[in-house]
Amino acid sequence: MGSSRASNVDKLIDKLVEKNILTRSEATELIQQINEEEKKEKKEVAGTGETKDVRVPDWLGNMKVQGNSRVRFQTEDIENDKNNSYRNRERIRLRLGVETAVNDSWKAGFGFVTSSGDPRSTHQTLGDTFSLKDISVNYAYAQYTPVKWAELLMGKFKNPIWNASNLIWDGNIYPEGAAVRFKYKAAKNVELFANLDAFVLQEFSDKANDPYLIAIQPGLNLKLPGDMYFKIAGSYYDFNYVKGNDWTKDSSGNIGAGWGVGTNSRDAAGNWMYDYDSFAGNAEFGLPEISGYIPYAVLYGQYVRAIDSHDNNTGWLAGFKFGHKDANDFGRWHLSYNYRRLEKDAWPDFLSDFDSYNGNTNIKGEKIEFLFGLNKNVSLGLNYFKFDHILRTSDDTQHKMQADINMKF
Structure with missing residues (x-):
């Protein structure tokens, strides 16, 4: 050699x-x-x-390794809750992923993340007398691309469903199962896309009917004059066997070991009362440079409506973001704001954003996020959340603040 x-x-x-x-x-x-x-x-x-x-070897030469790490200080408080006074935590997150093209049609990828298993939390809290922190498999998938406009994903992978924000899908969730994605350029400035997904939700050792989700999402990405764009998509979610199971339990039936919060409607035995079949919509409108100080701006929104629960069954989110598209160098910045309302039975509470009142449904409130580049691939992030329950008997507003140092490599 x-x-x-x-x-x-x-x-x-x-x-x-x-x-x-x-x-x-x-x-x-x-x-x-x-x-x-x-x-x-x-x-x-x-x-x-x-x-x-x-x-x-081709697989070695084609290998891409990337990751990021974060150090976070977080403080949160629920008003008038004597059992939950101010909680201050220092937390860390590490993500590392590998992707390689096996040949012209097949690709493989896998990644690891700091997590104790919670699909909506990739941070580990410091403490417990310097205990070692857990590392979990974040994703492991095979991707087959027979033609340039279609691909098949199998395994555990990044969510293929396009979401303008995180009203119904926490950004840390990597679904499991299979997905087919289509993307077709119908005209010079018109792109059509679609997703057909089959996700495994749970595997119960003592039941014949395991819960799963079928999702369909067609969409349109339209380029407009002056570098503007408009992206829109509609989704239908067909949940199966969510109703009749207690999602606060894990697959072995251990109470409190599941990822359901328990804010959806439940029967006397603690089982979920609805399947939460839903229609959802996402839209995003991007603007060109407004001035020399604002090179990028976007308006976005989301809507969801569950069709098998007839009360408290809608949710929506509206927001904007502007600045630079990323904050990966000194002086680059990004500011975003959104307001959301997610009613009690609009969506399963084991999938919604966990930072928004701990993943609860029956909430309304706002989030403000600011990013500022400190150096190449190093940024400072500041987040503020303020959320209330929609149906409540007392003032239980949750305030949460996060200060992050983010590093990409």
């Missing part, structure tokens, strides 16, 4: 070891394998006066 290529391969393998993607023994074995292939190929060309370098 040429000396420069050998050096590059060694550096790449060392990087994979540093990120714990390969063990040292696996790295040594891989280097030996490459060297043996080099010797074999050199023998094949011996006597011809030619030399031939060994090519790095």
Whole structure:
């Protein structure tokens, strides 16, 4: 192998070891394998006066490694709640992912994140006498792209359903199952897209009918004059066997070990009373540079309505954001605001945004977010949440503030 290529391969393998993607023994074995292939190929060309370098395996050369980390200080308080006074926490998050093209049609990816298993929380709270923090598999998927306008996802993957914000889907949730995505350019400035998804919700060891979700989402992305754009999509969610199960339990029936909060309507046995089949809509309107100080601005909204629950069954969100699209260098900034209302039985409470009153439904309130770039790939984030319950017997407003140092690598 040429000396420069050998050096590059060694550096790449060392990087994979540093990120714990390969063990040292696996790295040594891989280097030996490459060297043996080099010797074999050199023998094949011996006597011809030619030399031939060994090519790095395609899957290794195509591998992309990326991640981010966060240090957060969070304070929260619920008014008039004597059992929940001010709570202050320092928290951390680490995410690391790998993606590689196996061949022209297939791609594989996997990622790890700090989490104890909660699909809506990837932060770990510091404390517990310097305890070690948990790492979980965040995603692991296979992607098949037979044609450029369609792809199939299988496994655990980033949510393929487009959402203008997080009214009904927490941004940390990576669904499990299969999804087919379509994207077709119908005209110069018109793009059509669609998703067809089949998600596994739960696997009960003592029941024959396991809950699952079928989702369909067609949409349109329209480019307008002056670099403006308008994106809109409608969704139908067909939940199956949510009704009749207690979502505060896990698959083995352990109470409190599930991810349901318990703010949806429940029967005397604690089981959910509805399946929450729903229609939802998302829209986003992007504006060009307003001035030299505001290079980017967006108006967005969401709406959801459950069709099998007849009262307190709607939700909506409206917001705006402006500044730079990212804050990945010094002086770049981003400000966003949204107001939302999510009624008690508008949506399952094990999927909605967890930062908004701990994932509850039956809430209304606002969120303000500000990002400022401190250096290349380092930013400061400030978030404020204020939420109330819609149906309530006392003033139980929750205030939450977060200060983040974000780093990308």
